[in-house]
Amino acid sequence: MRKIIVAALMSAMIAAAACNTRTTPITSGQPNPPFIGEKPQDAYVSKCEPGNYGGEMILELFADPTTFNVTFAVDEHTTNLLWYHVHRCLVDYNNADTEYDPGLCTKYEVSPDGKEWTFYLRKGVRWSDGEPFNADDVIFTYHLATDEKLADSSIRDIFREGRDANNQSIYPQIEKIDDHSVRFRLSKPNADFLDAIFNLYMVPKHKWEKAWKDGKFSEQMTVSANPADVVGLGPFRLKEYTAGERVVLERNPHFWKVDSRGNRLPYIDRLKFIIAKDFNTIQAKFQAGELDVMSRLRATDFANIKAMESDKIKVVDIGATVDTRWLILNQNPGTDSQGKLLVEPWKLKLFRNQKFRQAVSYAINREGLANTAFVGRAEPLYSFVTPADKTWYSDDIQKYPFNPDLARQMFAEIGLKDTNGDGFLEDAEGHTIGFVINTNSNNEMRVQSAAFIAENLKAVGIKATSVPLPANVMIEIITTKLTFEAVLFGWVGGVPPGPSNVKNTVLSSAEQHVCYPNQKTPSTEWEARLDELMHKVETTVDMAERKRLYAEVQRIWSEQLPEINLVCEKEGVAYKTKFGNIRPASLRPRLTWNAEEIYIK
């Protein structure tokens, strides 16, 4: 009897307590945290549709951030979190329209010879801790970025213009014109200098100069640091990070943009990133309403999520991305440390033969590949630039529509015949033509693609086999060992897409020119021509001329096939319709590149 009474009392207590579990309502219509101080004198006026204050957006984050120090942020999850949201550069980038936006500057100027870049900063801008922002901060950030003693920073490699006679790096010079203007002087013209500037995320001098001078900057703003230390110029600032669970960004009360009615931005109070690694979990969370957006819908998941579309959920097909997928045949005539050739001589001869590579390209059924491995969510790709790069993509390239008969004919023209009737071609010395295609085993779509392509090649008489390898091993054989025959892999496109971001794959001297990396001098005429064209693209100032030159680069690439480009994947995003001013883009961050303009209707 007593036990029953106790149990009843306990349940009543729990029920009573459960009723009063909330302290504050979720949205209130007033900005919380509120803005501090006056609007900046030169506040940026956004052309977006005006919205209301309050509320929060819950997004997904695929891995814990590795640091909160933006100077050292390299991996994609950390940069997706910090770039655009917490930190900004001298200029902004509009992901949807793929063009630069003056952002922190009122304007910027280039000298006619392309060697002097002047940036005029807005007046009255304050850091997220309230201190004023001016040219001194820009100069400090630049010196930090080009400091050779900072082992963990990679920004200086982007600014380096070359090396002098003593092998010392040459960087552009920076000078302060006045409190709100800086000028960069380059040693050679660079029309894409903004692409380098777009990696220079501003860091406050008043906070970090001393630590940097004492050599302690590398220990600052780690993941266990105090959130108040992470001071930036973005629309949000770090509020809280709980390891493995979530990162919360709250409004930066000093942010320097206003809307067309003069109200300060951002509208939303908080961005909450929930850390979840398994894609199924993320999908389930979105379905249950625990996540407000899904910014990455892979090929195999798009159909499922599209079925959820309703008046509350919108699913958008953002089309082709700037990421590429390719097959590379090893053209490296070098030897390993024991003097043995990396590739067998008769195979190397074939791989270095342009007709052979073109025939292989004709033999691959790209539409079929898109429909099987990518369940229709991909389109054929014939060059290293995808149609998503609206500024630079050129359609005047050689294309390889699926044509196995033409492939067989081309193989016959280079002397490959099936002499012994086994269904596979042999060369004049009797070697059966075949090779191994490696790809990384942890990516299901790549494994399927490799198997599919091997089948395509078998059908035209090439004995190709697909051998998936663990990612570590793959990277080792592409970078160090270089003993592969064919690899199937892909590149993630940089933001913004363009010539400056492809130098490390196109140039013959580049380490990611996988078919034959790190060449001292170009080994073929077409590689020499590519190097020459890329140099011209970089140093020419006239945009129309640059586009023409870059189009020629793409044409040569598609004819010579250092990478046999296969498909580019289409991606999608999904979001709740309660958000206004969402402008999905294929460049990351896909939905929150304009986070300051998003509001809840």
Next chain:
Amino acid sequence: MKTFLLRRILFAIPLIIVVTFITKSMLVLAPGSYLDSLYGTPGITQEFIQRQKELHHLDTENVLERYWYWFWPAMRGEFGYSFRYRASVWDMIGGRVINTLMLTGAALIFSWGLAIPLGVVAAVRRNGWADRVCSFISFFGLSIPSVFFSLLMIMFAAKTRLFPVGSLRSAYWDELTAWGRLLDLLWHLALPALVLGTIGLAQYMRQMRSEMIETLSQDFIRTARAKGLSQRRIIWRHAVPNAINPLVTLFGFSLAFLLAGALITEYVFAWPGLGTLVYESLVNKDEPMVMAAVTMLVMMIVAGNLIADVLLALIDPRIRLE
């Protein structure tokens, strides 16, 4: 007892050295390094990767050398900084340990709390409907793969919205009162603890049942019945304490694996625990983190085994520890 304890604790030291050496050798000998994950990232150059290699002593492939670079600072208590996070490994691990302990602790309570009574009931009412239900639960728990079970529960949560879809707390945690927070935590704990505890429940229940059946057939039980003791007294005061012997050892092992066993469940439920941290560190070859985690797990297992032996000695007067 004291010499026994001392001997066991001292034995842990060579054990840790051997296990960490083997771990380090495998990390070194396996192809690739932590820097491979940066390959292909726009903006990262080979020069940067080379600088990082020299910084973290990754340029030598000599196992002994690499082990020494870890061992000597570790002896002084410095387990280093994670390659990936640049934060002290203990900072990273410490935050997660509590979360995992919560989850495995709840699973422990769930599995043991149900296993003992259900095992007893199944043994006492052998071949009755209660026994058949318990058998079904056992076979279910033993045969279902934990990945599948976790995913099933996630789908169940998403469809019915009766439970949250993974994670430790709700997005609106900040606005909850203290009571609300406790309830929110329990609500989130329910499904993962269920998944994790089911396997344990199945095993221990079967074990308890067979022990009870054997004990109940003993002579002293017949004597007790002849003397007129009530059924309830016989079962709970005489049979269970005797039957529970082997299970005490198992319980000690459960404690040992409190931190080690929850990887898959944590991953699928997005539970921010130690399992996902160690798994990620392994996949990314974040050597300082892996070594610190391995050291800690070895110590836990030694401690758990020790507790198991001590508990057994305490409960069973026939056993003497030397």
